[in-house]
Amino acid sequence: MKKKTVVLTGGGTAGHVSLNQAIIPSFLEKGYDVHYIGSKVGIEKEIISEAFPELPFHAISSGKLRRYFSMKNFTDPFKVLAGVSQALVLLKKLKPMIIFSKGGFVSVPVVMAAKLLKIPVVSHESDVTPGLANKLSSPFASHIFTIFKETLKYLPSEKSTCTGSIIRSELFEGDRQRGLARCHFDNGKSTILIMGGSLGSKFINDAVRNNLTELLLENNVIHLCGKGNLDEALTEMPGYQQFEYVTTELSDLLHASDYIISRAGSNSIFEFLALEKPMLLIPLSMAQSRGDQIVNAKIFKQQGLAEVLQEEDLTTESFMEALNLLKANEPTLRQKMQEAESPKTPDEMVELILAYAKK
Numbered sequence: 001m002k003k004k005t006v007v008l009t010g011g012g013t014a015g016h017v018s019l020n021q022a023i024i025p026s027f028l029e030k031g032y033d034v035h036y037i038g039s040k041v042g043i044e045k046e047i048i049s050e051a052f053p054e055l056p057f058h059a060i061s062s063g064k065l066r067r068y069f070s071m072k073n074f075t076d077p078f079k080v081l082a083g084v085s086q087a088l089v090l091l092k093k094l095k096p097m098i099i100f101s102k103g104g105f106v107s108v109p110v111v112m113a114a115k116l117l118k119i120p121v122v123s124h125e126s127d128v129t130p131g132l133a134n135k136l137s138s139p140f141a142s143h144i145f146t147i148f149k150e151t152l153k154y155l156p157s158e159k160s161t162c163t164g165s166i167i168r169s170e171l172f173e174g175d176r177q178r179g180l181a182r183c184h185f186d187n188g189k190s191t192i193l194i195m196g197g198s199l200g201s202k203f204i205n206d207a208v209r210n211n212l213t214e215l216l217l218e219n220n221v222i223h224l225c226g227k228g229n230l231d232e233a234l235t236e237m238p239g240y241q242q243f244e245y246v247t248t249e250l251s252d253l254l255h256a257s258d259y260i261i262s263r264a265g266s267n268s269i270f271e272f273l274a275l276e277k278p279m280l281l282i283p284l285s286m287a288q289s290r291g292d293q294i295v296n297a298k299i300f301k302q303q304g305l306a307e308v309l310q311e312e313d314l315t316t317e318s319f320m321e322a323l324n325l326l327k328a329n330e331p332t333l334r335q336k337m338q339e340a341e342s343p344k345t346p347d348e349m350v351e352l353i354l355a356y357a358k359k
Contacts, residue, residue, distance in 0.1 A: 009110040010102025011044030015265040019124060020102050021051055022168030026350040035094055037087065038107040050247055060086040062106040083109030091117055098122065101141070103134045107118040115140035122353050126266040128299060130154050144354050147266055148299065152237050153237035163352065165270035165343040171251050178255025182249060183222055183241035188249040191220040193257035201263065204282060204312055205229055207319040216240060216321065226241040259326060264293035268301055275326055280326045285311040304336035
């Protein structure tokens with residue numbers, strides 16, 4: 001008997017891949033034939049291929065949808081049209097029973113092609129305000145799931161539901177001692193994990209390295225600094241371990257950490273919440289984004305789940321002040337985290353998705 005096929009899509013950033021990464025094992029365990037459609041140059045191919053080497057990955061053309069003027073705005077629509085054509089050919093061949101879209105630019109042509117072929121699409125929005133790709137895709141979706149209840153006011157009420165966060169099961173399989181050993185930390189100090197996003201952040205990297213001597217007096221530092229951002233002069237610094245980017249080791253490093261300083265992408269901050277890690281959030285500024293991380297951080301701050309430092313206010317001095325405040329408020333933050341709603345499991349999310357295939 002031929003397996004039933006499901007297609008997952010989403011990419012451009014790690015945040016648009018992590019939920020797909022979380023639910024793939026559940027689909028496979030249930031006996032589904034899973035295929036992934038991503039872009040030719042996005043980070044999704046690296047993440048999915050490393051986590052699931054046997055999973056078929058199909059690369060299609062994808063244009064970037066910009067909110068600012070660029071000459072590429074005149075050529076990228078043709079890339080999107082090419083992507084729709086490529087997705088049509090793929091979907092006709094694969095004949096999936098349903099498509100799950102996590103967003104990102106590559107998802108738009110896939111969702112449009114699915115609509116033309118009358119294949120049901122379930123999409124997912126992680127941020128409080130929908131991203132541009134999901135806004136363009138929403139008319140073609142059968143249903144839209146959200147993490148934040150606040151997001152529902154931006155979506156069609158008849159086909160949107162808040163599920164809360166969904167956390168990948170392997171996150172809880174991380175090991176503190178394995179993470180500390182990976183970083184060669186054995187001095188008993190508390191450990192701070194610092195993340196600037198998959199591409200890194202010069203603002204955060206500079207603040208960390210300008211304060212490194214003071215930071216290392218009482219802490220170990222795990223620094224995820226982004227590709228091309230390693231400082232070779234610091235490679236032998238005791239108590240400091242820098243990585244460009246990690247994938248499978250991340251759960252160990254999260255468990256090894258006592259505090260986290262990070263951007264405010266919704267997938268990441270809900271993972272920190274699930275692990276009850278006191279967090280200092282430095283959201284991407286309006287100059288670099290549409291402001292979704294600012295809103296995410298604001299909500300976590302209002303709920304007593306995080307401390308927040310705006311990027312515009314980030315200096316060498318304010319960085320240490322915010323870290324000291326985080327440590328001072330640790331008991332209150334942990335209490336609020338323990339009271340927070342439990343996340344859904346990947347199995348529960350898969351059942352919700354499959355319900356729309358049956359419809």
